[in-house]
Amino acid sequence: MPAKPNERQYRAMQVVLRSLPTDSEREKRIESDYYVEGYASTFNDPYVLWQDPWDGTEYREIISPDAFVETDMSDVIMQFDHCGDVLARMSNGTLIVEPDKHGLFIAADLSKSDSARKRFEEVDNGLVTRMSWAFTIGASEYDRDTHTTTITRVKKIYDVSAVSLPADPNTEISARNLLNGVIEQSRKELARRKAALLRAKACLAITNAKKGK
Template sequence: MRKKIKVRSMQLRAVDGADGENLHVEGYALVFNQKTLLWESPYSGTKYYEVIAPGAVDANTDMSDVILRYNHSDSALILARTSNGTLRLNVDEKGLKIDADIAPTTTGRDIYQLIKRGDISKMSFAYTSDKDSGENDPVAKTQTRTIDHIDFIMDVSPVDFPAYDGTSIEARGHDAMIAELQEKEKSEELRKKLIIETFL
């Protein structure tokens, strides 16, 4: 069974002193223990949150060939990569820290300058998880999904819009999970309407 790749976001900055061929950036691709609102239902008012648990990224997480590219786009040039040492990922108490030496291509220099100016200040990561848990509070109308373990990280990307505001590379990702929540809410509202109309 194929797992869905999910996208979540953080923040990025250019490191002062980079010159010539040294286009160095760093930040956090994800942060632990930061409760993030993914979506609020216009039907039920339920707020859907997500949080990444400490320890979700560990020695069993596959980060052997993670790429850095803009906006997760398959058409974007690769800016750096873990397999050749130009992208480095380290887990600390805050989250997953990245530092990278961007390839000095025309695209690489353009992206670096946009990061340096602050036009691009957010970052996102694409991943799959193999363990999560949920908490439902019907009184507060909240549902919280905790990502307990990430088994694979595909890419980390400078992006235009962010989701996890506590990181130092942050960016907002919209994925199939939100679409599924929306569809679930619509179906539930339709079911309630049909029940009401049946008994009228």
């Protein structure tokens, strides 16, 4: 079931945000002593979006490699936990956000403010290691058999954020909003199947009882 138009979604990913050591063989995308990089999302990598406490069903999500073809990334910003100070932004060249063969890559120069340098120290010391991103969905497909939503088009990216905890409460809220119709439909289908099974058992019991006579 598609999300409501322009409803902002949040996803906290189990991918690492890191700084690069000075002796690293990897090339920095932005020349800075306060450089960090990571992935806000990965492609074709199913993750649990939400688990229904009613029956334990896991609803999963996948980002299609083509999801960012027409995405509005005109001025994405980097924040901490999606709020507060702007740590970096695309319009002044301190932030790169772009899809590659692995996922949605980000690189940032966190040297331009006291708050940004503080966040760099937290990343560099391994205190903050995870990423999250805020976006709106342009199109998605749902597989009822596997309970998996595939995001086929991301309409707009608002921000990428370093996060203090891997599980962002905003993720839980937006996931529920996205899946409300799907969950209800799945529950109705499960209830229908249970009712049909009970009717079949009742009919079998009546047939056996008649044969016993």
